[in-house]
Amino acid sequence: MYANYRKPETQRVAAEFAKRSGGRNFDASASYPYDAIQVIADVLERAASTDPDAIVTAIKKTNFTGGLSVQSGPIVFNETGDNPNASTAMLQVLGQKPRVVWPKDVAEQRFVFPAPNPEARCPSLPGEAGGRVLPTRRGAWGRGRRGASRRRG
Secondary structure (H helix, E strand, O other): OOEOOOOHHHHHHHHHHHHHOOOOOOOHHHHHHHHHHHHHHHHHHHHOOOOHHHHHHHHHOOOEOOOOEOEOOOEOOOOOOOOOOEOOOEEEEEOOEEEEEEOHHHOOOOOOOOOOOHHHHOOOOOOOOOOOOOEEOOEEOOOOOOOOOOOOO
């Protein structure tokens, strides 16, 4: 899933998100939870109760069309609880920004092949221009803490 920037509502929410988050991109890590919270609110409104059976009944009747993510239809849940309309998006980094290039009906730009100037797209890779090493939660490039061990007990 990824934000569908062809929707005016997504553009509006993304602009507000950038203002409130110090310029962060409204990407999958933001649009997917946004849609999930909207679905939960929709379910609770329709259930009009905190009774678990009422909530389950409302979830089963979900047909939510207000999502901001790339989808192939409304958010619905089948008999196993999956959303058969969930979709994926193919991204390509163009102009140092991720852009949806597929599916065509939600693409922000056409897929570019061959990719233009790979050094400009990923300047943080070692050996490339800028050569910065970005730390991860486990330390630079995934190295664990020294002497750390896991004990089960």
